Structure formats: C-alpha cells, structure tokens
Amino acid sequence: MTADHANRAHAKLSASGSKRWLSCTPSAELEAQFEDSTSSFAEEGTAAHELSEIWLKYHLSQIKAWDHGELWKQAQKGKYYSREMEDYVQGYVSIVLERANEAFKRSKDAIVLLEQRLDFSEWVPHGFGTGDVLIIADGIMEVIDLKYGKGVPVSAEENSQMRLYGLGALDGYGYLYDIQTVRMTIVQPRLDSVSTEELTADDLLSWGEDYVKPRAAMAAAGEGEFAAGDHCRFCKARATCRTRAEDNLKLAKYEFRDGSLLSLDEVGDVLGRIDQLQKWAEDIKKHALDQAEKHGVRYPGWKLVEGRSNRIYSDRDAVQAALLAVGFVEDKILTPRELLGITAMEKAVGKKKFEELLSELIIKPTGKPTLAPEKDPRPELSSTASAAADFTDD
Numbered sequence: 001m002t003a004d005h006a007n008r009a010h011a012k013l014s015a016s017g018s019k020r021w022l023s024c025t026p027s028a029e030l031e032a033q034f035e036d037s038t039s040s041f042a043e044e045g046t047a048a049h050e051l052s053e054i055w056l057k058y059h060l061s062q063i064k065a066w067d068h069g070e071l072w073k074q075a076q077k078g079k080y081y082s083r084e085m086e087d088y089v090q091g092y093v094s095i096v097l098e099r100a101n102e103a104f105k106r107s108k109d110a111i112v113l114l115e116q117r118l119d120f121s122e123w124v125p126h127g128f129g130t131g132d133v134l135i136i137a138d139g140i141m142e143v144i145d146l147k148y149g150k151g152v153p154v155s156a157e158e159n160s161q162m163r164l165y166g167l168g169a170l171d172g173y174g175y176l177y178d179i180q181t182v183r184m185t186i187v188q189p190r191l192d193s194v195s196t197e198e199l200t201a202d203d204l205l206s207w208g209e210d211y212v213k214p215r216a217a218m219a220a221a222g223e224g225e226f227a228a229g230d231h232c233r234f235c236k237a238r239a240t241c242r243t244r245a246e247d248n249l250k251l252a253k254y255e256f257r258d259g260s261l262l263s264l265d266e267v268g269d270v271l272g273r274i275d276q277l278q279k280w281a282e283d284i285k286k287h288a289l290d291q292a293e294k295h296g297v298r299y300p301g302w303k304l305v306e307g308r309s310n311r312i313y314s315d316r317d318a319v320q321a322a323l324l325a326v327g328f329v330e331d332k333i334l335t336p337r338e339l340l341g342i343t344a345m346e347k348a349v350g351k352k353k354f355e356e357l358l359s360e361l362i363i364k365p366t367g368k369p370t371l372a373p374e375k376d377p378r379p380e381l382s383s384t385a386s387a388a389a390d391f392t393d394d
C-alpha cells in the first residue's frame, strides 16, 4: 500500500501555509472560519505523488516486482494518469535516485526513507508534515519535496515549508545520527526546476528557536498584527480581509501632482501597483459570485443574473446530416482537421516521444513586448524609437 497522500492532515499551523502565518500571525485564527477546499490541481498532485512512491519503492527494493506491477496497473486506471504524468514522474524519480546514489557513495550505511511524518511540534504547536523523501548519510540529511504544479518555480532558498520539514527531520532522526548539515530540495519536474537550500543543523535550529517558535505561539493564540503582502495570495480570508482591503485601497489612493497629464514617474508608480490591485479585485469578484450563486447571499445594489452566452449546436451530427442531405458539400460545411496544440500533443504522445520526434520542429517565436519591473532578469528590449535613432546615427 502507498501512503495516504490525499488525506495528509492539515494542521492549523501547516508547513505549506507557514509563509503566511509567520508573516501575518493572526491569519491562522481568521482562516479557521473558512471551509477547506480541494481542487483538481491538488488531486492531480496527489496522483503524481502516489505514482512516484510506487516507482521509488520499486527502485529502492522496498517492494517486490509483482507488487509494483499491481500498484502500477492500479495507478494507470486513475483519473489523472497520463503518459505525460508518467514522464514527469520518471524525471523526478531519477533525480531522487541520483541523490540516493550519491549518499550511498558517501556511506554504505546511508538510509533513504519515503513518506515520513515529520513532527515539528517542538517549534510549532501541533505542527507536522510529510516528507516525500528523506536521505541520511555521513552527517548530511536531505529532505526532498515533489511539487507537481506548473505555475511558477518555487525556490528552496529561505522556504519556510522546507525549513519546517528540515526541523521535523532533525527532531525525528537527529538523536540517531550525528547530523551537521541539512539540505532541503524542491523538485518541480514540469518546470524543469530543482532548487536546494543547505544550512548547518545549528543554523536551522536557531531559526526554529529564534524566529519560528515565538511567532508560532502568537499565531496559535490568534495574536499579533495583521500584515498584508504576497503571502495573502493563498489565504482563505483573502477576499474579505479588512487589512488586505485597506492595504490595497492605500495602494489605489495616489497623491497626484499638478498638471493635466501624468508624469513618467507617476505612470511608473501606478504600473507597480496594478498587478496587486487586479488580483485583489478578482478575488473579491470571485468570492462574491460564489457566495451569491451557492449560498444565496445578496449584496446591496447587486443581483445574480444570467451571463451572456453564444449560440451552440444542440446535435452536431444532426446538423451535418441535415446540410449534406440537401446537397451542401463537406468542404463547405466542415473545418479541416487540425493538429493538436503543443501542450495537448505532449500529453497525447508523452514527453519523451514528443522530444524525440518533434524537438526540431518546435520553435519559440519572440514574445510580444511587455513592461516588467527593472529587477526582472530578462534583458531590456530596445524600443522602436531607439532602434530608429540608432539607425539614423549610423
């Protein structure tokens, strides 16, 4: 049997939400008023974790070939299983096996543990999580976490979730093995991203004692100051939180200088506020619609109505038959068959085959110019005006 990935319990002060409750301590108490929800992305992640565990157990000789075959067959019947998932999971499995082999090279007594409950309640009341992989060898302990999402790359540097897992691992195994270094690694196979932070065990323990412990105690008691920031993105209270609203309204309120037109500086400042304001506005709209539609909530001045819709065929085959019967030819009424889009094709044929057969036939056209903050790592483009000026100078 594989570990119960879907039912990994979520504590009030969970490791995955730690960036939020460490930055905004009363958010843990406020969030408790909201229901837990699950998404198809979370379910897909669970399926990928289960599949990776089946393969890792097999490669690490923790299950017999026959059991592996049976478990794999079951996994392939799952709603989210696809060739694409198999390829990505194999990519993750090879990274883990590489790390495990390095550990065995350092020490023949290396140990590799899968799906370990990591208890960090020494620092966070009732705090625990599950480490996907734990490798211990020669004074070095590595915690590896699979993230199956394909949103944005998540860095392991200063990542509080990974550090809490590291603390849990130290607490659970530090007394058995003399551990000096803790490595915390995040693997995101769909983004080709592997990120590791390495800390001495002493530094990690000091972070736990000096930073986490006092803030976790405040969070558990619902104390401290609300503080809005990037961490609000995944907070259950994000749509109706007063602090976030006030923070955004402060952002929206801008002391414009005189003159009929905005200056370059003023437009630059406004650009820097737009993304956050947009996210907040979208959160409020989504929340209000959800409340009105599913719970019958009425907001003064607003009502639930039917949105605009486009005409659709009720029976496509009947439409085709009716037209052909009166003499219309197929070329006139049918669109030509088209190739699948790149993502759908990758999913249909599998990542490996896709790369093998099509890598030279895929091109990446230049992206449309977009405005980005100065600290963005992409090189600056020259504008049409400056290109024209360069041309004139020549």
Ligand code: SF4
Pocket (backbone or CB within 6 Å): 020, 024, 026, 027, 030, 226, 227, 228, 229, 231, 232, 235, 236, 237, 238, 241, 242, 243, 244
């Ligand atoms: S939305 Fe932001 S400010 Fe409000 S409780 Fe959540 S984390 Fe704190």
